[in-house]
Amino acid sequence: MKGRQILLDHLGDREAAALMVDGQLDDLLIDGDAPAPGTIYRARADRPVKGQGGMFLSTPDGSAFLRQVKGLSPGENLLVQVTGYAEPGKAMPVTTRILFKSRYAIVTPGAPGLNVSRGIRDEDERDRLLEIAHETMGEGAGGEGAGDLGLIVRTGAEGAEAGEIAEDIAAMAELARRVMGDAQGAPEKLVEGDGPHLLAWRDWTDPAEVVSDKGCFDSHGVTEAIDAARGPRVPLAGGGTMYVEPTRALVAVDVNTGADGSMAAGLKANIAAARALPRALRVRGLGGQVVLDLAPLPKKERRIFESALRAAFKSDPVETVFSGWTPLGNFELQRKRARLPLA
Template identity: 25%
Template sequence: MILVINKKDDRPQVALLEDGRLVEIYFPEDEESVAGSIFVGKIEKFVPALEAAFVKLSNDENGFLRLKDIKQEYLEFFGLKKLQEGQKVLVQIKKEGGQTKGPQVTTNIGLPGRYVVLMPFSHSIGVSRKIQDQDDRSRLKELGSRLREKLSCGFIMRTAAAEATEEQIYHEGELLLSKWNELIKEFKKAKKVKLLYKESDSDAFVLREFLKQGVDEVITNSAAYKELIREYSRDIRVKIIEGDVFEELGINKELKKILSRYIPLPSGGEIVIDKTEAMVVIDVNSGHFTTTSDHEELSEQINAEAAKEIARILRLRNLGGIIIIDFIDMRSEKSRNRIIEIMKKEVLKDRNRVEIYGFTQLGLLEMTRKRTTKSLDERLTTTCPVCSGKGTIPSPELVIEQLFNELKKKPKDVSEVIVKLHPHFREIINKEEIKKVAKLNVHVHFTHVNPADFEITWKK
């Protein structure tokens, strides 16, 4: 794998290439309330019907705190029986907000390192699900238990811990505990809401999260990374190039392709992606792929190819929530099981948690993907000002009908009218038709920017 780090305006943009293909990307956040940030907040209001509270944050957002996310250990730590309105509270962004929702916050704080996540209000020990080897899981579970006894905190052993020494893990645990103690001091001194902790733009964050096992080369435009990477491994090649690395390697061009609704498959098939705030629906089409006359064999070949591409796109675009995939119909249970196995193998590469539930009676594959940060679509696209996000506009026939209806309502004492239409009406309508309806002198200009409507100006 190749890790690409593009330093732009002193902030790192990151891409991960696997066999030459883009599989993961990261852009620094412009906003304050990114997932993982820790705030001094204030309880604004409890809403019993929602079983939640709204928490004021320093960026004028209201965080959504579910009552089940108020840890009993948190209350005991601060000597509280319960939280009250107007009280300051230490919270962490659990999930970033969307266009209509504020961020979701929790009191179950987690401080991540490269090998472990420190959980100060927990005493449990977890091991990353991506560590498949049972011997590694047992060893790390035991190591985590000893670390808990020494530092009196819960821990999650991350995927990278499988390759780390016991000394490295202990050292990181102690560093995280020291950082936590500093945060607690800051929280106790705080008189108003404020951001306490954020590191998602730092070089340390980039290397910790993306310099994973399997990366054997780093390409960057910042020589400073050479020394930083040596602290992790001396076996990783570092290539320094000038200018915008994303532009040089064609990553910007690739981004435009993967944000499309239609994603072509190498064989000639395609996948079609539609999304809502809570659900992603994906349709698999055979397109021009007809190399075999056997329907079942054809379906399985295209679906296998699509399964790999879908796992890549979900990870790359950071799409989450409920995911429904309409694969090409397969009659054989064996074929369906093969597709599920391919999906399970591919999603293991994903940093986010993915659950695959299997095929429904209608032949749709159900799965979920946990997402804590904004999708690439939300980061790099905006709602169309013409269709307002619907993806469709009124047909030309409907717009013309509405235009004729307005022309029939002409005011008294007017001698002419100026009509402005979008250029694509030039081949659909002519001035004589408009004159016939308006029954006066008409000037038609095909200069209107919006194909969904028109502009009328009456002249006396």
């Protein structure tokens, strides 16, 4: 089926959301048992980790780990936000740079200024959105005890009704004022991270058909696509294959040319793998260190592959760092653990 579909259903007793693009599973969000990214805590500094520049914190949901803690002493209270899912047996990763995200706006405490996403290029539309932002935020939007609030108008606001955008900005600013002014007291969960259905509404803003009927995963091919994603094999354009296999230490990606015996077979398979990799990692919920064992590729063609890889990840919503080539000719990525692993 051509076009985009957003499907809201459940996998067993877990809330889930799927994005289908031209009949192919493009993204998958599944509710988990661990605190979701975006959850905000009032935490208490527990003990520093010597040599790592970090500190363990106490929260109502267990231990959290905060990097870059210069000037923080054990016993102090602070506000932190969960940034991703932890590896098994490790503390939750958190940050003190708290963001309040909604469909049209991101409110940024401690980073004043009104900005519009660079994804919106029409100057008249940018001026319209900035005018709405100024009218809604006003002067001194931080409020007593909350510090200065900044605002980023998101790409999803382009073309939206002014009243809806203003309401969204006002709601996020009010939430930010209340939370940032509530730093004192025992460790407590202040804001629950968004679930899959709310995340789908917040982040999948391109035009799409929304289906929320019970059992829509089965009737629209999502269940079948999820079953296929549980395996490592990913078919590539041109007849090659890619295998994506998570281990405890890293995610291993192996690229094969298949039956193509031409001189350019390696480059073609590797470019096809570059284009398919962001979706394969999103759907499987994989992050951390990713190592690509590519099909045979001469050094003179590495730049072509890198360009294709960077272009493929440009629109991917999960933060990914390109670490480069290893002495053995593998390519490494470092990817944020922003998804619950499908496994």
